[in-house]
Amino acid sequence: MPVRAYAAQSPTSPLAPHPIERRTPLATDVEIDILYCGVCHSDLHFARNEWGFTQYPVVPGHEILGRVAKVGAKVGRFKVGDLAAVGCMVDSCRTCGSCRQGLEQFCATGATFTYNGEDKHLGGLTYGGYSERVVVDEAFTLRVPGNLDPAAAAPLLCAGITTWSPLRHWKAGPGRKVGINGLGGLGHMGVKFARALGAQVVLLTTSPSKVADGIRLGAHEVVLSKDPDAMAKHAMSFDLIVDTVSADHSLDALMALLRLDGVMCMVGVPPTPQQLAAMSVIMPRRILTGSLIGGIRETQEMLDFCGTHGIACDVEKIRMDQINDAYERMLRSDVRYRFVIDMASLGK
Ligand code: NAP
Ligand code: ZN
Ligand code: ZN
DSSP states (O other): OEEOBEEBSSTTSOOEEOOEEOOOOOTTEEEEEEEEEEOOHHHHHHHTTTTSOOOSSBOOOOOEEEEEEEEOTTOOSOOTTOEEEEOSEEEOOSSSHHHHTTOGGGOTTOOEESSSSBOTTTSSBOOOSSBSEEEEEGGGOEEOOTTSOHHHHGGGGTHHHHHHHHHHHTTOOTTOEEEEEOOSHHHHHHHHHHHHTTOEEEEEESOGGGHHHHHHHTOSEEEETTOHHHHHTTTTOEEEEEEOOOSOOOHHHHHTTEEEEEEEEEOOOOSSOOOOOHHHHHTTTOEEEEOOSOOHHHHHHHHHHHHHHTOOOOEEEEOGGGHHHHHHHHHTTOOSSEEEEEGGGGGO
């Protein structure tokens, strides 16, 4: 079926209307009319080929929330009219060790990502949520708590799970001092989740204009990461730092904040390699690691937690035709704290 969408055709061309095809729902598929799609910094990295493996045309968008329009005959968990969501993956092998553990993002044969993956049904590429409709297997479709504002819930599908997963894995909670580096889409959810999990939360930011928001969002303290004196006061005191920064920055300056056996988890993906002095991990025995989104089961747990605790994202709604401007604003760190495309604007 033909579907309206927005795509980039090359690293330098702005996103523009580009019709795509979606499959007719199969027995286990859910067809979703997209209401909102969040704008992740990864969308920008992809559209501009900043990581070097983009295939064109690319229709970005992996923070998808909408209403079920059709279900296949074997679909059990969704009915027409339900809210439903799709994150960064639409399929995986479902049989390897990672998939059986609910870690589909690390599928041994490679998960099928929501966009710029291999479309196993139609051939060619998968296309993301900057579009009016999507068809996804029910196993990769998430339930959305009814008490959350749908626009504010959409970015939970990437910004939410990507911060939730390392915070849970590295046991953010009472008695633990947790730093979130960067207050953008991921970072603002990291602050909210770390606080909700009971940790002592410190926001590290380069933006003096975000200090008050950091406190409002749940940080106990905000440190300006470009101020060496302010950073020195926190030396060797953190149990965990989740680093969400999307551009070049000093890893050594962050590592210096960790205590013995403290963990720094990278989730931001700067396009160029970052340097690290060996001494930063050697003394005192620190851990540098990373994390990729989260599995389907964990994503549902995160959504349910958000429903129970009334947690969602701080969003600014935009029209589809404002996407190129939104990318420029994201590069200037001028987003409070996630752009969400109102997909009704696509038809206009
Ligand atoms: P975003 O909204 O643009 O936020 C990034 C934040 O990083 C900015 O708000 C800014 O925060 C800080 N920052 C930007 N440039 C900086 C610089 N030169 N030095 C220091 N800080 C800087 O982006 P996002 O959507 O949250 O995504 C963040 C990164 O995570 C991207 O690289 C994205 O691709 C990646 N990502 C990874 C995963 C995963 O699974 N690992 C999933 C989603 C996204 P302050 O103003 O507070 O300093
Ligand atoms: Zn993302
Ligand atoms: Zn697998």
